[in-house]
Amino acid sequence: MRIRRRSAVAGILAATTILASAPLGASAAPSHPMPAMATPLTGDHLDEAYAFVDNRGGTAAPTSAQRAQIRADNVVTRWNRLGTPASVTPVKGRLATGPAGAADTVARRYLKNSRGLFALRQAAVDDLETIATTKVGAGTVVLLRQRYGDLPAAHDGLVAVAVKGGDVLRVTSSLSPRTAEPAAARLQPADALAAALTDARIEREKLADSRVRLVAVPMPGADPRAAYEVVVMSNDADHPLGYTTYVDAIDGRILVRENLVNFAEDDPHWKVFPATPPANGADARQIWCVATATGCSRQVLDPATGKPWDVDATTGTPSFTTSGNSADTVRLWGNGNPAVPAAARPDREYLYPFTNQWNTSKCDPNSLASPEQADGDAATANLFAMHNRMHDWSYRLGFTEATWNLQKVNTGPYGKAGDPERGNAQQGAATATTRNNANQATPPDGMQPTTNMYMWQPFAGAVYPPCVDGDFDMTVIGHEYTHAISNRMIAGPDSGISSSQGGAMGESWSDLLAMEYLFESGYTPRGNTPYITGGYVTGDVVAGIRNYDMSNSTLNYSNYGYDRGAAVHSDGEIWSATNFDVRRAFIARYGAGTRAQQESCAAGTTPVTECPGNRRWVQLVFDSFLLAATGTISMLDMRDNMITADALRFGGANADLLWNTFATRGMGAGAASGPSDGDPVPSFASPYVENSEVTFKALGEAAGKPVRLYVGDYDFGSVPVADTDPATALPATLTLAPGTYRFLAIGAGFGHKRFTQTVYPGVTADIGVVMPTNLASAASGATITGDGAAPARLTDDAEGTAWTATGGAAGRQVTVDLPADAPRLVSRVQLSAFPGAGAPTSTMYSTVRQFEILTCNAAAGADCASDAGYKVAYTSPANAFDTGSYRPKVPNLVLKSFPVRPTPATHVKLRILGNQCTANPLYAGEQENDPRSATDCASVSPAAGTAVAAEFQVFSS
Numbered sequence: 003m004r005i006r007r008r009s010a011v012a013g014i015l016a017a018t019t020i021l022a023s024a025p026l027g028a029s030a031a032p033s034h035p036m037p038a039m040a041t042p043l044t045g046d047h048l049d050e051a052y053a054f055v056d057n058r059g060g061t062a063a064p065t066s067a068q069r070a071q072i073r074a075d076n077v078v079t080r081w082n083r084l085g086t087p088a089s090v091t092p093v094k095g096r097l098a099t100g101p102a103g104a105a106d107t108v109a110r111r112y113l114k115n116s117r118g119l120f121a122l123r124q125a126a127v128d129d130l131e132t133i134a135t136t137k138v139g140a141g142t143v144v145l146l147r148q149r150y151g152d153l154p155a156a157h158d159g160l161v162a163v164a165v166k167g168g169d170v171l172r173v174t175s176s177l178s179p180r181t182a183e184p185a186a187a188r189l190q191p192a193d194a195l196a197a198a199l200t201d202a203r204i205e206r207e208k209l210a211d212s213r214v215r216l217v218a219v220p221m222p223g224a225d226p227r228a229a230y231e232v233v234v235m236s237n238d239a240d241h242p243l244g245y246t247t248y249v250d251a252i253d254g255r256i257l258v259r260e261n262l263v264n265f266a267e268d269d270p271h272w273k274v275f276p277a278t279p280p281a282n283g284a285d286a287r288q289i290w291c292v293a294t295a296t297g298c299s300r301q302v303l304d305p306a307t308g309k310p311w312d313v314d315a316t317t318g319t320p321s322f323t324t325s326g327n328s329a330d331t332v333r334l335w336g337n338g339n340p341a342v343p344a345a346a347r348p349d350r351e352y353l354y355p356f357t358n359q360w361n362t363s364k365c366d367p368n369s370l371a372s373p374e375q376a377d378g379d380a381a382t383a384n385l386f387a388m389h390n391r392m393h394d395w396s397y398r399l400g401f402t403e404a405t406w407n408l409q410k411v412n413t414g415p416y417g418k419a420g421d422p423e424r425g426n427a428q429q430g431a432a433t434a435t436t437r438n439n440a441n442q443a444t445p446p447d448g449m450q451p452t453t454n455m456y457m458w459q460p461f462a463g464a465v466y467p468p469c470v471d472g473d474f475d476m477t478v479i480g481h482e483y484t485h486a487i488s489n490r491m492i493a494g495p496d497s498g499i500s501s502s503q504g505g506a507m508g509e510s511w512s513d514l515l516a517m518e519y520l521f522e523s524g525y526t527p528r529g530n531t532p533y534i535t536g537g538y539v540t541g542d543v544v545a546g547i548r549n550y551d552m553s554n555s556t557l558n559y560s561n562y563g564y565d566r567g568a569a570v571h572s573d574g575e576i577w578s579a580t581n582f583d584v585r586r587a588f589i590a591r592y593g594a595g596t597r598a599q600q601e602s603c604a605a606g607t608t609p610v611t612e613c614p615g616n617r618r619w620v621q622l623v624f625d626s627f628l629l630a631a632t633g634t635i636s637m638l639d640m641r642d643n644m645i646t647a648d649a650l651r652f653g654g655a656n657a658d659l660l661w662n663t664f665a666t667r668g669m670g671a672g673a674a675s676g677p678s679d680g681d682p683v684p685s686f687a688s689p690y691v692e693n694s695e696v697t698f699k700a701l702g703e704a705a706g707k708p709v710r711l712y713v714g715d716y717d718f719g720s721v722p723v724a725d726t727d728p729a730t731a732l733p734a735t736l737t738l739a740p741g742t743y744r745f746l747a748i749g750a751g752f753g754h755k756r757f758t759q760t761v762y763p764g765v766t767a768d769i770g771v772v773m774p775t776n777l778a779s780a781a782s783g784a785t786i787t788g789d790g791a792a793p794a795r796l797t798d799d800a801e802g803t804a805w806t807a808t809g810g811a812a813g814r815q816v817t818v819d820l821p822a823d824a825p826r827l828v829s830r831v832q833l834s835a836f837p838g839a840g841a842p843t844s845t846m847y848s849t850v851r852q853f854e855i856l857t858c859n860a861a862a863g864a865d866c867a868s869d870a871g872y873k874v875a876y877t878s879p880a881n882a883f884d885t886g887s888y889r890p891k892v893p894n895l896v897l898k899s900f901p902v903r904p905t906p907a908t909h910v911k912l913r914i915l916g917n918q919c920t921a922n923p924l925y926a927g928e929q930e931n932d933p934r935s936a937t938d939c940a941s942v943s944p945a946a947g948t949a950v951a952a953e954f955q956v957f958s959s
Contacts, residue, residue, distance in 0.1 A: 105142035109163035121179035141166035141650030151183030156217035162631035178220035187251035194230035210237035270350035278538035283358035315411035331386035331425035337432035365930035381473035418448025447495035463943025480516025491627035501677030509574035555579035559668030563719030588615030704773035709749035718802035751781035788816030804838025825906035834897035846890035847945035857907035
């Protein structure tokens with residue numbers, strides 16, 4: 003999970019921690035340690051403690067006079083809830099032009115000339131204070147903030163103007179047209195802190211850090227309110243809480259609550275795993291040092307101070323341990339154990355031994371009390387080094403003191419100091435169940451952010467990782483650190499990401515930037531490709547902690563909410579797939595470069611305009627953060643920010659590449675969405691290619707019948723792009739940029755049909771799909787009876803509704819009485835193991851894994867009311883729905899087709915032979931040596947007693 007600044011606990015999944023604990027080395031009866039809360043690691047939704055809360059109420063609509071200001075067909079405007087433009091974007095070219103000048107002057111001139119659009123008086127524009135002017139290539143991003151009397155605006159009240167010469171390229175804003183000075187505060191700061199703690203449910207004795215300052219909060223349709231901005235962070239690393247809460251300074255109401263937690267001279271030497279340990283656990287670490295020397299694999303030096311990582315910039319002297327200007331790292335086992343840095347090394351040789359003890363002991367808690375202490379010093383030093391590497395790498399891409407980075411001492415008159423990354427290695431290792439996670443908490447600039455890295459261990463019916471230490475997986479460490487980058491750079495120094503689509507992109511950026519850091523550094527983490535997050539800690543080398551390898555994903559914007567409902571981690575994979583395509587397109591245009599070129603670009607010694615394509619792409623990602631004047635962002639907002647960043651950085655040379663790639667993932671020119679829309683309107687059209695108009699037609703027995711067409715693999719959660727039903731507003735025609743698309747056609751009575759088709763430039767064509775009758779569909783006249791609740795959910799031609807039967811998975815069955823009395827030839831069935839809308843991860847283990855199909859022909863005299871009248875027509879493979887070693891995942895459970903020995907039948911029976919819990923050998927047996935927990939799913943987990951499936955379809959062909 004992750005912890006965001008201003009509203010964030012960030013994590014690699016949603017945080018999962020189990021709060022029960024036992025003393026170090028204690029033995030307890032085997033238990034079923036199910037997570038006490040949702041976790042990013044399992045893919046469940048975050049619990050309510052991490053929700054964004056806005057109690058201001060209402061929405062102020064723009065006036066007709068404001069709307070009249072948008073006259074150009076080339077300009078796209080989205081409005082914020084305060085009644086001013088959230089973004090003003092030209093589809094092509096510039097937003098405004100004028101004489102060149104200082105960027106701040108150009109930005110203010112545009113705002114003065116656009117006073118009608120923003121409903122501001124000239125005095126209000128003059129009163130805007132400049133927060134930052136950041137160079138982006140040949141352009142500049144100017145960030146301005148409103149003031150109301152003597153109080154700065156908070157949460158909203160920002161505007162970011164992209165300026166190049168005398169031109170304005172794009173504007174994003176959370177400006178308010180109501181600029182009256184707020185009434186004076188009556189509440190005392192101490193009272194505001196107390197109110198924030200009560201709202202956050204943080205006990206005062208658990209308060210780790212806090213800050214209170216008086217600000218003004220813009221209000222929709224009303225004058226701004228004086229408020230106290232109260233930042234609080236708890237010291238509970240098991241269930242970390244961090245918030246920025248805006249407390250009304252008159253009456254003490256909670257106006258807004260943002261979650262800060264997202265669910266990672268001399269010559270000292272560090273011995274580290276640059277990416278991840280090898281699969282065999284060998285000590286394959288490298289030695290990194292400040293001065294190039296024999297035996298050193300990499301020269302490392304803080305680019306901000308020019309000093310080694312272990313130097314305290316306040317004194318100029320080394321700490322001799324895991325503390326420096328950019329990171330402070332300790333081992334934090336919990337359960338009464340103090341936080342301790344790695345053992346001091348007066349010689350600054352941080353070459354601690356690594357024995358892989360947690361893995362070889364199979365999670366034995368007694369390893370912590372051994373002389374090796376589960377390699378605690380090596381883990382602490384590794385985390386310290388990796389945090390420094392992320393600091394140094396991101397510094398050269400623009401995450402500096404001027405953009406509110408993480409440093410104890412800042413080297414210039416920028417930002418606030420005192421906020422190096424705090425790293426807690428092996429967090430909770432001495433407890434029984436604090437495992438399988440990572441998180442990042444990022445408060446506002448000047449307050450110390452914290453990351454927690456956990457040990458990994460299998461738990462029955464929850465997750466099945468190997469016994470490894472997350473402190474050695476750089477894909478996870480880099481993921482967590484990137485939460486600090488995105489939350490600090492987006493929306494200025496005091497706000498962060500607050501929308502659901504923004505949260506999804508936050509997870510995606512964390513995966514993407516960790517991947518890019520490793521790629522540019524020449525390191526390959528564990529996984530079948532270098533583009534997997536968490537392959538080491540999860541043991542899943544196919545997709546790691548995610549549903550997909552980002553380089554091989556079927557997802558697009560129309561699939562938002564595909565994994566049992568909207569969730570930041572799974573929906574973030576849509577943004578990852580899209581951006582990986584953009585990155586791939588940049589490499590195709592500009593090349594991948596040599597290893598020397600990659601290193602030179604990462605070190606900042608080669609201008610980005612001369613760098614390989616991947617470096618150009620990642621630079622645009624960093625630049626795009628600066629163009630967001632609000633954390634209430636959608637994927638389309640950040641698409642536009644990347645296109646604008648390209649205009650600033652590269653003169654718009656890649657607008658075609660960007661638009662074309664975004665279009666093929668559903669974020670084309672006609673796409674529409676708000677920042678938290680769960681059903682965004684996709685578009686697969688680009689303004690830079692010759693698009694094709696295609697018409698969808700259902701053929702075969704479905705000809706002339708209502709059938710929906712989707713892009714991608716998913717029914718549940720997805721938005722159709724066309725249909726053949728004249729009664730709906732959705733047409734049968736659609737516009738597509740050239741490319742090869744995966745489609746899914748669904749019709750009541752005709753089931754699901756997946757197919758692939760290539761679309762060529764400018765061709766008017768049909769997309770025709772032959773769909774035979776689904777004999778098991780209720781729409782075709784079939785009826786169903788059997789075990790469990792609502793077996794009719796299996797015959798409704800929809801994967802979002804799931805059938806559940808208890809009493810043991812094996813033997814649960816349903817019988818479909820096929821339509822009409824005459825026997826029908828049965829030659830193929832389709833079955834879905836999708837767990838159903840909103841299902842928790844525990845239900846994934848109850849989904850069908852192996853099954854059999856039995857048929858009965860009453861017309862031939864068989865007794866179809868008795869099991870004796872049925873014969874087995876098909877027995878599936880033992881791994882019909884195969885899943886990875888870490889946990890079952892939705893892509894492995896969606897509907898599949900299975901051939902059946904052709905046989906005439908009036909009735910078809912589906913019988914479950916085993917679910918993922920009882921029949922999957924990856925989840926069987928005792929897999930660790932911790933006496934406090936058990937791992938055998940079949941004997942311990944409640945999932946063993948339930949069978950779950952979502953859709954059963956029968957065909958004659």
